[in-house]
Amino acid sequence: PVREARFQARVDAEEKIEPNDWMPEGYRKTLVRQIAQHAHSEIVGMHPEGNWITRAPSLKRKAALLAKVQDEGGHGAYLYAAAETLGVSREELVEQLLNGKQKYSSIFNYPTLSWADMGIIGWLVDGAAIMNQIPLCRCSYGPYARAMIRICKEESFHQRQGYEIMVTLCRDGTPEQKAMAQEALNRWWWPVLMMFGPSDKDSQHTDKSMRWKIKRFTNDELRQKFVDATVPQGHYLGLTFPDADLKLNEETGHWEFGEIDWAEFKRVIAGDGPCNRQRMKQRKDATENGVWVREAALAYAEKRKARRDAAMRIAAE
Amino acid sequence: PVREARFQARVDAEEKIEPNDWMPEGYRKTLVRQIAQHAHSEIVGMHPEGNWITRAPSLKRKAALLAKVQDEGGHGAYLYAAAETLGVSREELVEQLLNGKQKYSSIFNYPTLSWADMGIIGWLVDGAAIMNQIPLCRCSYGPYARAMIRICKEESFHQRQGYEIMVTLCRDGTPEQKAMAQEALNRWWWPVLMMFGPSDKDSQHTDKSMRWKIKRFTNDELRQKFVDATVPQGHYLGLTFPDADLKLNEETGHWEFGEIDWAEFKRVIAGDGPCNRQRMKQRKDATENGVWVREAALAYAEKRKARRDAAMRIAAE
């Protein structure tokens, strides 16, 4: 309790907690869960966009998409490293992803059906992610905060790139391209709003996370910020949001929006989204097909070490 | 020797030899080798055309191509059955295909690179096959002769269909389609001429096969017949044969043609054609991926038989 108070005081003073510092078990667990989920999201998130790498419509777009998907893999790598500072290995975490004990962002359980989805994912999915993540750059846990700073920088580049795809389709595009963009928005808008998590009245983890300064805004606050930032961008593109209740409240300056289908949210998290099985299969296949490669790398590293040791022994004699 | 003389007398009298009749071991071996090679050719021959089933340019063509490839499988099935009358099982034969002890027609070691290849294969490859096979309808071995009658009927349908594809490309087509057809002819013409086998002066098996009435014309005779029939068809299509020496001999009425590259012929047979490894891999993959299915079918058949036997025992009691 003394340690706990001291810990809380440091957090309150906006000091960073580092791996070797004492921390409450709940804090550690919350962080592991959150960082792991975040890392898994980056990894699983490679698939929806990866789906269009071979079909990208120009070499410039192909290169940009490839680089983006690769960045996501990179983010996964930093985040697994951040989680490892809390005493769990990447292998354990991946195992928990594959056996379903840990989650990833449910947005990646939706399919990418047209090129416009590459624009939407950058603009909205990355946009929502950034909205969630910017406060995490000030997270009380040092390694996580530092990883987030780096990630946010790249994400905002991705977000601009996504919006630029939308501009090309919507403002410079053919009628077919505009229709493609609108259709993509229709599919993604509500799932993207769900990315901020359950509404505050149903959110489980908020209180403690706020106190520990892992979280700094509530789900609903972030969601509103996102809607306010995004709706004018959509209107600039000439798109219509699939929400009859969407309107600007002149007094508050906020865009009010309709009721989210929380049943869908729960269902997709529970495993019945359009692509949950497919995404898990993609991860499992990659993992299983790679077993012999990882075994080979390990065997080689051991042989090499044995040879080096032997050589050193001889040299020492 | 008495039996042998009697056998030869029957052959000379154009009587059919049937499975239970006595026959010389060489006759049986020659037939097994030839029928197996023929069956394997049908099976391996599914791949080059199968390569375009999913990309056929119209639904009508897709259906026709699918039916054609399926017919080839069917021919394989009859021919394996004909070979089985000589005391070898299909499994043994397939095993010998996969381990390289038995051959298949080397023409299928060339790739299908454009839709025009579907026309060329029907027109020329099936055309050459028919030229080889029509005499086999009178082969001295009954089951083989009867299989060939059925096969030749279907093959000549395929041949017409192939030529019709060529007409569509060459006479009704766009300049791009005509170029596609010409390019395909350039690739296939010489390999098709090789389908008749080595020139008579180098052919190993001809003499005995002629005497046994397995074979009725020499390789060169059949090749000439084919060229004579085909060249005018090609000219009707407006195509140029890739042979500067091709010319009509007004006296003999035959089309004379240039020297075949027998080094290529030998090389492709020996395994270094463009697709030998690929074709063998396709067959091996199909065979290996099907192991569990064949095991299941067998296990089920056994269980079923056991249940039926048990039921009958109970009924009998």
Added chain:
Amino acid sequence: MTETPLFAYTLRLADNALILGHRVSEWVGHAPVLEEDLALGNLALDLIGQARSFYTYAGEIEGKGRDEDALAYLRDAGGYRNILLVEQPNGDFAQTIVRHLLYSAFAHPYFEALARSKDETLAAIAAKAVKEMAYHVRHTAEWTIRLGDGTDESHRRAQSALDELWPFTGELFETDQVERALIDAGIAVDPLNIRARWSKMLDEVFDEATLVRPSDGYMQSGGRSGRHSEHLGYVLTELQFLQRTYPGAKW
């Protein structure tokens, strides 16, 4: 929306047949036994034939001069109206067989009913398809039983295929306004009238196959409104390649 209900309905029937036929055709030359190269070829041919008839009729209904190929080759994935079940990947032989059983056990009684449609063309196409689909059911039921009651491995694969594909069966029984109007007019078939037969047929097969029928959880849907899985796009890249690459050419 300028599509008439009859056009939209006919197109759905066509798209189901084409996409499943295309999928099955991918097997030819790669089947586990030669007899299945032939049998799967037959299944694919039947389906492609059905698709052609439905497309041709859809083009006539529409009256804009689109023929079967214009409809098959010149619509992108979002324009396709097939159910998600038929576009699922072939997977292993068990998945192909189970997918086909689930579809054909539905299509067979469905076409039987459609053969009594007040629309004579649909009725005629359906009447021909009934006989074909009876064979599809028989063939895939037999294989389902063989695999389910074969070896441990084949049982595991068959059960896993069934579990994977079951969530796509709900869409077979969905109807929307388009279909409601046609059902009321005696033109389209109400799939709910088929449900009991479909279910009984499957139960019998699963029973003999020693397979466990999955419980009806959430059912995936979206194909009818053009919301497909990621798989359909890849089917179309191959299917449409030549028509797209050489626009306007005749083949």
Added chain:
Amino acid sequence: MTETPLFAYTLRLADNALILGHRVSEWVGHAPVLEEDLALGNLALDLIGQARSFYTYAGEIEGKGRDEDALAYLRDAGGYRNILLVEQPNGDFAQTIVRHLLYSAFAHPYFEALARSKDETLAAIAAKAVKEMAYHVRHTAEWTIRLGDGTDESHRRAQSALDELWPFTGELFETDQVERALIDAGIAVDPLNIRARWSKMLDEVFDEATLVRPSDGYMQSGGRSGRHSEHLGYVLTELQFLQRTYPGAKW
């Protein structure tokens, strides 16, 4: 033939880079370890970048207004000029690695030489590519050694990949009239001058990897004249899908 030798030559360089880059890009998200998702992504990005530079230059040489995308997306397989090696399927990780080693051990010294070309644009593109290809060689050599000298299984797979791919290496060293003229003019590189280095580099890697270098039998070729394997067509159905389906659209 209206193509100038310089155009044809530059296009070959571009096509090699694009097709190999496309192949490698198929791995991203599916690699055996996360670090390889990143590394293979880098390899693919380098190659696609090289392709873009070469295509852009080829378009300038041709002077008909074709840009990098017109050249990449609007030629059918017969118009592609890449060597057969780079279009071979990814296969397992060993095949991808060995294919890449065989190519990059050639491309690295080749670009080193091309960086001294009298054609300044080619020289500049090559100079940038040299650094990239040095990394490609290093990365794939390390993996070849790991796999070759790893487990029995990885050794078997690596050796089998090498045996399968070796017959495609002859094409690396082929020259034709187009190139001869450019070589004589000091513009193109004579690949025969690279051969010894390539060979030595590989021998060192194979030695450390405990792999047996296959003997030089008959070498497959044809890519330079547009005679490809059956694999390239499938690459292009995906690669070109959007450009073909929505002709003239900007993306």
